[in-house]
Each structure stands twice: as C-alpha cells, then as structure tokens.
Amino acid sequence: MKVLVAVKRVIDYNVKVRVKPDNTGVDLANVKMAMNPFCEIAVEEAVRLKEKGVATEIVVVSIGAKACQEQIRTALALGADRGIHIETDEEVQSLEAAKLLKAVVEKEEPKLVILGKQSIDTDNNQTGQMLAALTGMGQGTFASEVVVEGDKVNVTREVDGGLTTVALNLPAVVTTDLRLNEPRYASLPNIMKAKKKPLDGMTPADLGVELAPRLSTLKVEAPASRQAGVKVADVAELVDKLKNEAKVI
Amino acid sequence: MQQHVINTQDLAFQLFELHKTEDLLRFDRYAEHSTETLQAALDLALKVAVETFAPHARLVDEEEPRFENGKVVMRPEVKRALDVLRETGLIAAGQSFELGGMQLPVAVAQMCSGMLKGANVGTHAYAGLTLGAANLILAHGSDEQKARFAGPMLEGRFFGTMCLTEPHAGSSLGDLRTRAEPVGDGSYRLKGNKIFISAGDHELSDNIVHMVLARLPDAPPGVKGISLFIVPKVLVNDDGSLGARNDVALAGLIHKMGYRGTTSTMLNFGEKEGAVGYLVGEPHNGLAGMFHMMNEARIGVGLGAVMLGYTGYLHALDYARDRKQGRPFGDKDPLTDQVPLIRHADIRRMLLTQKAYVEGGLALCLEGARLVDEKRYGENEADRAEAAGLLDLLTPLIKSWPSQFCLEANSLAIQVHGGYGYTREYPVEQFYRDNRLNPIHEGTHGIQGLDLLGRKVTMAGGAHYQALIKRMRRSITEASEIPSLKDNADRLASAIDDLVGATDAISAVRGAGEAERALANASLYLEAFGHVVVGWLWLRQAQAAQVGLDTGGPQAADFYLGKLKACDFFARYELPKVSSLSELLKEVDGTALDMADECF
Numbered sequence: 001m002k003v004l005v006a007v008k009r010v011i012d013y014n015v016k017v018r019v020k021p022d023n024t025g026v027d028l029a030n031v032k033m034a035m036n037p038f039c040e041i042a043v044e045e046a047v048r049l050k051e052k053g054v055a056t057e058i059v060v061v062s063i064g065a066k067a068c069q070e071q072i073r074t075a076l077a078l079g080a081d082r083g084i085h086i087e088t089d090e091e092v093q094s095l096e097a098a099k100l101l102k103a104v105v106e107k108e109e110p111k112l113v114i115l116g117k118q119s120i121d122t123d124n125n126q127t128g129q130m131l132a133a134l135t136g137m138g139q140g141t142f143a144s145e146v147v148v149e150g151d152k153v154n155v156t157r158e159v160d161g162g163l164t165t166v167a168l169n170l171p172a173v174v175t176t177d178l179r180l181n182e183p184r185y186a187s188l189p190n191i192m193k194a195k196k197k198p199l200d201g202m203t204p205a206d207l208g209v210e211l212a213p214r215l216s217t218l219k220v221e222a223p224a225s226r227q228a229g230v231k232v233a234d235v236a237e238l239v240d241k242l243k244n245e246a247k248v249i
Numbered sequence: 250m251q252q253h254v255i256n257t258q259d260l261a262f263q264l265f266e267l268h269k270t271e272d273l274l275r276f277d278r279y280a281e282h283s284t285e286t287l288q289a290a291l292d293l294a295l296k297v298a299v300e301t302f303a304p305h306a307r308l309v310d311e312e313e314p315r316f317e318n319g320k321v322v323m324r325p326e327v328k329r330a331l332d333v334l335r336e337t338g339l340i341a342a343g344q345s346f347e348l349g350g351m352q353l354p355v356a357v358a359q360m361c362s363g364m365l366k367g368a369n370v371g372t373h374a375y376a377g378l379t380l381g382a383a384n385l386i387l388a389h390g391s392d393e394q395k396a397r398f399a400g401p402m403l404e405g406r407f408f409g410t411m412c413l414t415e416p417h418a419g420s421s422l423g424d425l426r427t428r429a430e431p432v433g434d435g436s437y438r439l440k441g442n443k444i445f446i447s448a449g450d451h452e453l454s455d456n457i458v459h460m461v462l463a464r465l466p467d468a469p470p471g472v473k474g475i476s477l478f479i480v481p482k483v484l485v486n487d488d489g490s491l492g493a494r495n496d497v498a499l500a501g502l503i504h505k506m507g508y509r510g511t512t513s514t515m516l517n518f519g520e521k522e523g524a525v526g527y528l529v530g531e532p533h534n535g536l537a538g539m540f541h542m543m544n545e546a547r548i549g550v551g552l553g554a555v556m557l558g559y560t561g562y563l564h565a566l567d568y569a570r571d572r573k574q575g576r577p578f579g580d581k582d583p584l585t586d587q588v589p590l591i592r593h594a595d596i597r598r599m600l601l602t603q604k605a606y607v608e609g610g611l612a613l614c615l616e617g618a619r620l621v622d623e624k625r626y627g628e629n630e631a632d633r634a635e636a637a638g639l640l641d642l643l644t645p646l647i648k649s650w651p652s653q654f655c656l657e658a659n660s661l662a663i664q665v666h667g668g669y670g671y672t673r674e675y676p677v678e679q680f681y682r683d684n685r686l687n688p689i690h691e692g693t694h695g696i697q698g699l700d701l702l703g704r705k706v707t708m709a710g711g712a713h714y715q716a717l718i719k720r721m722r723r724s725i726t727e728a729s730e731i732p733s734l735k736d737n738a739d740r741l742a743s744a745i746d747d748l749v750g751a752t753d754a755i756s757a758v759r760g761a762g763e764a765e766r767a768l769a770n771a772s773l774y775l776e777a778f779g780h781v782v783v784g785w786l787w788l789r790q791a792q793a794a795q796v797g798l799d800t801g802g803p804q805a806a807d808f809y810l811g812k813l814k815a816c817d818f819f820a821r822y823e824l825p826k827v828s829s830l831s832e833l834l835k836e837v838d839g840t841a842l843d844m845a846d847e848c849f
Contacts, residue, residue, distance in 0.1 A: 029805060030803075030805040032257045074292075186293055189346075
C-alpha cells in the first residue's frame with residue numbers, strides 16, 4: 001500500500017515570531033525554518049505503518065520555494081522512500097494546496113494520504129478537509145489513532161467531547177493531531193542515505209493548477225499585550241462592572 | 250518558546266563565511282558531504298539539544314545523582330536523552346562511516362556536541378567521556394581491543410571514563426601509585442584508588458570502560474613510568490557477551506559546585522583479587538598516548554566553556570530586552586514609562602562584552618577544529634606540518650581562553666539579571682557554576698600557561714610561534730586595505746608588537762638560566778596571548794562581515810553590523826589589556842615567587 005504524506009516548511013517553533021514593520025506579514029528573513037510539527041507526526045505515522053508491514057512505499061510531497069527540499073530530505077531521512085517537490089515562489093493558500101495535492105493523488109494513486117491537521121504558521125486547519133472533498137475520499141481528521149484493516153482504516157479522532165472513531169474506506173485522508181505519536185529524530189546515517197533517495201521536481205503548471213489566491217491579507221499585527229486588571233471592592237461592584245462596563249451580562 | 254542554545258545566524262556565519270568549512274569537502278574523507286548534509290546534522294543536534302537536553306538541565310542540578318545501596322540513582326531523563334544520542338548516532342558524529350559515524354568535519358562534529366553541552370553539560374558529559382575513551386582505544390589499542398570495547402562504545406552500549414587522578418596526585422600525575430601486575434595470560438591485575446572520576450559509575454549503559462593510568466612493577470619513577478590500561482566494570486567475554494563483575498568498586502560520590510548531573514566518583518580498583526586490566530599500547534608510554542589525543546579533547550573543553558557562556562549571553566540579552574527598569578538618562582519624571590534594561594549604557598557594555606567573549610571564543614575553537622582537519626588531510630606534507638604546529642601552539646589557548654573569559658561572560662549574565670540572576674529561579678547562576686569547572690579540569694589554567702610559554706612557544710625553535718605571528722600580520726595587511734577595519738587592524742598590530750616584546754624579554758631571562766622566574770607569570774602570558782589571538786579572529790570576523798554587507802550575504806544586515814561593532818569593541822575595550830599585561834611581563838617580575846612562605 002502506498003502512503004502519500006504532505007509536509008510544509010514553516011518558521012521553527014523555537015523562533016520568537018516578529019511582525020514586519022509594515023504589518024504585511026511575519027518577518028521570515030534569516031529566520032530558522034523547519035518542518036511543521038504536525039507534519040512530523042504525519043511522517044512518523046507513515047513510517048510506523050511501513051515498519052508494521054502495512055505500507056510498502058511512502059511518498060512525501062511539499063509545495064513551495066526551493067528551500068522546501070530541506071524538509072523533504074528530512075522526511076526521507078526519517079524513513080520516506082521518495083520525494084516530490086512542487087516548486088513555486090508564490091503564496092500558496094489552503095485551497096490551492098489542496099488542488100495541487102489532488103493532482104499528485106491522481107498521479108500517484110495512494111491508498112492513504114496523511115497530513116498534519118494544520119500548520120503552525122497560518123493555523124487554518126483546512127487543507128486536509130478540502131483535499132478529501134476535492135477527491136471524494138473519506139476523511140478522518142484530528143487523528144489520535146490510525147488502524148488499517150484490509151481495505152478500511154479506523155481513525156480515532158480527538159473531538160471536544162472526547163474521542164470518536166470513524167471507519168473509512170480506502171483510499172482516505174487522515175490529518176494528525178498532537179497525540180497520535182511521538183516523532184523520532186532522523187539519525188545521522190539516515191541523513192546520509194536520504195541524500196541518495198529520489199526527489200522529483202515539478203511546477204504547479206506541470207500539474208495543470210493555476211495559483212490564484214482568493215484571500216488577501218489586510219494587516220498582520222502582534223497580539224496586544226495584556227492590560228493590567230483592576231481590583232473591585234465587592235461582588236456588587238463586580239456585577240456592576242460586568243453589566244455596565246464590559247456589557248457581558 | 251525561544252531557544253537559547255545558539256544564534257543560528259552566528260553558527261552559519263562562523264562555519265561557512267568565516268571558516269569556510271565547505272572548503273574541507275575537497276578532502277576525500279568528506280566527499281560524500283555537501284553543505285546540506287552538514288546543515289542537516291547541525292539542525293538535528295540543535296533540535297535534540299533544545300527538546301531533549303535543555304528541559305532537564307535544571308532538574309539534574311537540583312536532584313544530583315545519589316549513592317544508594319552501592320548503586321548510583323539519578324533522574325530518568327538522563328538515560329532517555331543519552332538513548333536519543335545513541336539512536337541518532339550523534340554520539341559518534343565525527344567517526345568514520347565504517348565505525349557507524351557520519352564522518353563529519355571536526356568543526357561540525359564539535360558543534361554538534363557543543364550545542365548539547367550548552368543545553369545540558371551534565372548529561373552530555375557521559376557521551377563526551379565515552380567518545381574520548383573510545384578515541385584513545387582507536388588510536389592506541391589492538392584490533393581485538395577496538396572490536397571488544399571501542400565498537401560498543403561508539404554504538405553507545407558501553408560508556409567510558411578517564412581515570413587519571415588519585416587522592417594525592419592531581420596535576421602531578423608523575424606521582425600516581427596505582428599498580429598493575431602481569432598475571433601471565435596477557436592481562437594485568439590493578440590495585441589502587443582513583444578520585445574525581447567523572448561518569449565513574451551509573452546505570453546508564455550495559456558496561457563502563459575505564460581508561461586507567463597505572464604503573465607496571467618495573468616502571469621507572471615519574472611520568473616516564475606510566476602505562477595505560479582498559480579496565481571494564483563488567484568483564485567482556487570473547488563473543489562480546491558480558492561476563493562477571495570486575496573488581497572495581499564505587500567508594501562514593503563527590504558533590505560538586507556545578508556539572509552536578511555528571512557523577513563524580515571515587516573508585517577503588519582491586520579491593521579483592523585485583524581488577525582485570527588490559528595494556529593499551531606500549532608499556533610506560535601511557536601518558537604520551539593519552540596526551541596525543543589531547544588537542545582534540547581540549548577543543549571540546551574550550552567549546553564547552555564557550556557554549557555555556559553563549560547560552561548565558563542569550564538569556565541575558567532576552568532579559569535585557571524584556572525587563573523594564575528605570576528611565577532614560579536624564580528623565581526624572583516618575584510618571585513616564587520605564588524602559589527595557591537594554592536602554593542603559595552599562596547594561597549595553599556588559600552585553601557587548603559577553604558577545605565579544607562568546608563569539609570570539611567560538612571563532613577560536615572553530616579555528617582549532619579546522620586545523621585538526623588540515624593536519625590530517627592537508628594536500629601536502631608542508632601544509633599538514635604547519636597546521637599541526639599551529640594546532641599545538643593554539644591548544645592551550647583554545648582550552649584556557651574560553652574557560653577564563655566565557656566564565657566571565659557568565660558572571661556578567663548574572664549581573665545583567667541583577668538580584669534575580671543571583672537566585673535559582675533563573676538559570677544563569679547554574680551556567681556560572683557549571684562553567685567554573687573548565688579552568689580546573691583537563692589541565693588547569695596554570696598548567697596551560699606553562700605549556701604555552703614553557704613548551705609551545707619555543708617548540709621547533711619557535712617556528713610555530715613565528716608562523717602564527719606571520720599569519721596574524723598577513724591578516725592585518727589585508728584588513729588595513731578596508732577603511733572600516735583600518736583602525737582595528739592598527740590596534741591589533743600594536744598588541745602583537747607588545748606580545749612579541751614580552752616574549753623576547755621572557756626568552757632572554759630564560760636563556761640566562763632563570764627558567765623559574767621566566768615562567769612565573771605564565772598564566773598572565775597565556776591571557777595576553779589569548780587576547781591577541783581572539784583579537785585577530787575578531788578582525789577576521791569583521792572582514793567576513795564586511796564582505797557579507799557589501800555583497801548581500803546570507804545573514805541580515807543588522808547581524809553583520811553587530812559583528813563590525815563587536816570587533817570595534819574588542820579592539821578598543823579588550824586589546825589595551827594586552828599592553829598593560831605586556832608591560833608587566835616584560836619586567837619578568839618575581840614578587841610573588843620571591844616572597845618568603847612565612848610572609849603570606
């Protein structure tokens with residue numbers, strides 16, 4: 001069974017994010033970049049499926065500038081078999097990413113597509129769902145457990161009220177939540193081996209997808225710093241403030 | 250969360266713009282590598298440092314290992330972190346592919362372990378000592394010893410130690426008393442007591458391989474009668490399986506100021522029938538064998554000191570940017586907003602001092618690492634010999650300068666934090682305590698001074714010293730062409746003249762037969778020499794930064810400007826110290842030497 005894993009290059013979670021002075025976005029110049037943590041969990045799950053003998057081949061795909069190849073190589077060092085890089089310097093929004101991935105799915109015909117539930121840069125939580133809708137595959141999002149049984153996959157999902165398990169026919173889309181697994185580190189010998197694994201490059205045009213952003217960013221601002229609170233003398237004053245100042249009751 | 254292990258821009262700048270590490274890839278040994286694989290290894294080491302090492306650095310300081318029922322008990326996080334080192338292969342990053350390593354250039358392998366040291370030096374030491382002990386077996390052991398002991402050590406199944414010090418013999422190794430008697434089957438039985446043995450006992454690995462210095466029955470007295478032995482905690486059978494427990498007993502743990510995560514032990518060899526040991530290399534040649542490995546090991550010590558200073562600096566910088574205290578100079582209005590600490594002149598001076606020390610120290614260690622590679626793989630004999638000579642000369646500086654000045658950086662990091670820095674709520678006090686070991690172990694500061702002035706400067710008729718002075722003067726000529734660097738180049742030239750004057754004056758006194766007086770101020774000479782060399786490396790950093798600025802290099806413009814300013818700072822605030830030290834050194838003063846013991 002072939003598994004396709006999508007990975008995204010994002011700002012490293014250890015970096016203190018700074019907004020550009022002109023408020024057009026986050027400053028990414030000279031900032032350390034890394035694989036999105038949820039995507040690391042997706043790669044790990046695919047590698048575990050391969051170690052169990054469920055998956056036979058893991059193909060890892062990333063969309064973005066040339067530097068994305070670093071994250072593809074990382075995934076190859078973690079155990080993926082080959083990489084696909086869809087190269088573009090343009091901004092890629094969720095729907096476009098989903099369309100590009102759909103084109104890759106049609107080419108590769110994987111039985112399972114695993115993605116992170118969201119990326120820590122834009123936090124949209126959309127691409128997996130959109131990909132499922134575009135391809136007509138079933139979706140198991142926010143996965144905390146993935147069990148493949150024959151031509152079905154049982155996905156345990158983390159929802160507000162607890163856990164729910166869905167059974168999906170393969171092929172299917174799974175998006176990973178934080179507790180699905182604890183990703184391993186790439187080992188140094190595997191980093192060397194990853195250098196020799198195949199990595200195909202292509203462009204959105206090669207896949208017949210035109211990048212046309214539908215959303216425009218108006219302004220990016222750092223969260224407002226928290227204001228100091230006030231002390232109230234008694235419950236009556238608190239109720240009064242809630243009613244007349246905050247107007248929440 | 251922000252990581253405080255290293256400034257990744259500085260790491261990339263130092264490795265690839267200052268030291269041109271990619272040039273080393275021309276050597277056959279590194280042919281399989283590209284800058285991408287080097288970067289991937291560094292990224293991995295930083296990730297492991299931040300995620301697996303840093304989080305328990307405080308825990309192992311607060312709950313140091315305990316001695317219970319003859320065993321060492323410690324926090325479980327230590328074993329987990331070391332398991333990650335084993336699984337990722339980071340323990341043997343610089344070793345050959347066939348030994349399971351990644352065959353990384355020395356500078357990159359050193360940085361991988363350096364970041365782990367900065368994140369948690371107490372936990373890293375177990376791996377560092379293991380690598381040092383394995384290297385010793387690889388360099389001097391028989392094929393059988395390499396397979397039986399070094400192999401499992403590089404895999405991380407066995408850990409290692411260095412057993413030199415005895416209760417009555419620390420720096421004075423020639424006086425050690427541990428005995429080794431041959432028993433006729435090729436092995437020996439050892440009896441003696443060792444102290445301050447780091448990582449001497451623990452439950453972290455299947456076995457512990459002690460590298461022990463001891464005397465054979467026919468040994469001549471002094472340093473020429475010391476042999477090196479492998480003494481495993483558990484005997485290893487011919488098929489590699491573990492056998493009986495050897496006669497090595499843990500007598501107790503030592504409780505230290507810092508580095509508390511690493512057990513420091515008292516070990517008794519041969520309380521009963523004698524501990525089984527195997528001779529490594531030639532009889533009576535153990536000390537020479539061990540010191541043969543010291544150049545690289547001492548780069549590791551210097552880099553450890555740098556990285557503890559570095560993490561302190563990054564913490565202090567963050568604190569100074571966030572913590573609001575006081576108002577702008579001259580603003581007396583108590584109703585205006587307070588400003589961050591970094592707005593105050595004295596805080597800025599302390600931050601820049603730390604930057605100048607830690608980034609200068611890093612450049613020094615990486616210069617040494619590069620020389621190790623050039624010494625081994627250089628194109629021709631002359632290049633290799635020059636690199637070896639320079640490395641010999643620089644080694645005492647690489648070990649000692651960061652141990653002195655990056656420790657001072659740790660002190661300044663506490664000062665920037667004010668009262669909070671003195672509390673255990675903030676990590677900077679621990680960095681200071683951890684780093685305080687570095688001027689003491691692996692050859693004290695004083696011994697490094699004697700090594701530099703008494704041996705290295707005059708070695709090969711002073712050829713290595715002359716070669717270094719020539720290299721530094723060549724850099725000055727180059728930098729003088731660049732208007733922004735001219736003034737700094739002049740200041741360095743003057744510092745070199747002062748140092749040369751001091752060297753000549755001391756040589757004259759030594760030539761006249763007054764060796765003790767000539768060497769009496771060797772540790773001050775070490776300090777002056779170190780400042781000159783680091784001043785040289787700052788000039789080279791500034792030169793590389795100017796290129797980066799002019800050509801739109803890979804780092805941010807502010808980063809390059811910071812390098813230029815730090816070079817200005819070092820030239821103006823630090824290099825003048827060479828002048829005053831040289832004045833003193835030129836007098837070859839003996840005030841302390843000559844004073845009667847009773848007068849102290």
